[in-house]
Amino acid sequence: ISPVPPYSREQPIFTTRAHVFQIDPSTKKNWVPASKQAVTVSYFYDSTRNSYRIISVDGAKVIINSTITPNMTFTKTSQKFGQWADSRANTVFGLGFPSEQQLTKFAEKFQEVKEAAKLARDRSQEKIETSSNHSQESGRETPSSTRASSVNGTDDEKASHGGPAEPQLKSENDKLKIALAQSSSNVKKWETELQTLRESNARLSTALQESAASIEHWKKQFSACREENDQLRSKIEELEEQCNEINKEKERNAQLSRRLQELETELQDKELELEELRKQGEVIPQLMSECESVSQQLQAAEKKNKDLEEKVRTLRTEVEESKHRQTNLKTELKNFLDVLDGKIDELHDFRQGLSKLGVDN
Numbered sequence: 001i002s003p004v005p006p007y008s009r010e011q012p013i014f015t016t017r018a019h020v021f022q023i024d025p026s027t028k029k030n031w032v033p034a035s036k037q038a039v040t041v042s043y044f045y046d047s048t049r050n051s052y053r054i055i056s057v058d059g060a061k062v063i064i065n066s067t068i069t070p071n072m073t074f075t076k077t078s079q080k081f082g083q084w085a086d087s088r089a090n091t092v093f094g095l096g097f098p099s100e101q102q103l104t105k106f107a108e109k110f111q112e113v114k115e116a117a118k119l120a121r122d123r124s125q126e127k128i129e130t131s132s133n134h135s136q137e138s139g140r141e142t143p144s145s146t147r148a149s150s151v152n153g154t155d156d157e158k159a160s161h162g163g164p165a166e167p168q169l170k171s172e173n174d175k176l177k178i179a180l181a182q183s184s185s186n187v188k189k190w191e192t193e194l195q196t197l198r199e200s201n202a203r204l205s206t207a208l209q210e211s212a213a214s215i216e217h218w219k220k221q222f223s224a225c226r227e228e229n230d231q232l233r234s235k236i237e238e239l240e241e242q243c244n245e246i247n248k249e250k251e252r253n254a255q256l257s258r259r260l261q262e263l264e265t266e267l268q269d270k271e272l273e274l275e276e277l278r279k280q281g282e283v284i285p286q287l288m289s290e291c292e293s294v295s296q297q298l299q300a301a302e303k304k305n306k307d308l309e310e311k312v313r314t315l316r317t318e319v320e321e322s323k324h325r326q327t328n329l330k331t332e333l334k335n336f337l338d339v340l341d342g343k344i345d346e347l348h349d350f351r352q353g354l355s356k357l358g359v360d361n
Contacts, residue, residue, distance in 0.1 A: 021094035070118035
């Protein structure tokens with residue numbers, strides 16, 4: 001099926017405009033804008049296939065091509081935003097409407113199309129069951145025209161375009177978005193650093209465990225060497241007693257002494273390695289302390305973000321109150337000017353009367 005429907009086969013039954021979003025495939029949480037501005041979103045009915053689709057095209061790019069099935073559900077997540085999941089496209093589509101009324105009309109049309117698709121599926125199953133007992137021509141029935149007409153929308157059902165927002169409100173909204181984006185970026189940065197510290201802590205913990213195992217291993221070797229040393233010393237004493245009798249025993253004693261020295265040297269080296277491992281183990285509490293400090297900084301950043309949001313809400317309220325006070329002052333000033341003009345006219349008439357009275361006298 002081509003993304004852009006041929007009008008000889010598919011016809012639009014309902015059209016509106018909305019901002020199109022798709023769920024982020026990596027996080028499955030965040031929304032990714034599929035269009036830079038509001039685009040046309042339409043329901044199409046294919047009479048030959050007896051199917052319904054939601055299609056939206058932004059320039060030459062098809063951003064929505066979703067076939068409606070009876071298992072789909074359109075969910076309103078806010079007053080102006082709704083979403084539905086498409087398992088065939090392996091994504092979730094989201095639509096942001098200018099008004100709640102347009103969202104309601106789109107949701108009602110989605111329910112109608114869903115019921116029509118269910119009816120078409122039931123009829124298709126009935127045709128398959130009937131075709132086993134009848135000819136193939138009896139299985140080519142199309143859905144009833146009354147049902148199709150109940151789905152086809154009229155011009156009254158088409159949603160109107162939302163009016164442009166005020167420039168000042170749009171500018172403030174953009175500033176708030178930038179502030180929120182910066183806050184989110186900072187939070188992600190701290191989360192990344194925290195994750196890095198956690199991974200480093202895990203590696204150090206593993207190294208500490210390996211060091212502890214190595215220490216136990218060297219302790220066992222040290223104990224074995226000590227026992228061997230004791231045995232060698234005992235043997236040396238025996239050889240010294242027999243030194244006067246057998247010269248060969250003296251040579252053997254010298255060899256054993258050299259072996260003992262080598263073992264003592266190795267033992268000293270192992271003790272130095274053990275000391276270095278202990279020093280490395282002392283670094284771990286410091287790293288854990290740094291990890292806790294980063295966690296506290298992250299919490300402080302989140303608190304600061306909440307305070308900024310509260311200040312933004314307060315500033316909005318103050319702006320609205322200021323606008324209201326300016327409107328009232330303008331009204332009172334206009335009334336005062338009208339009264340002042342009247343008083344000036346009365347004073348002018350009174351002066352002319354005085355002048356006339358002076359001339360008469």
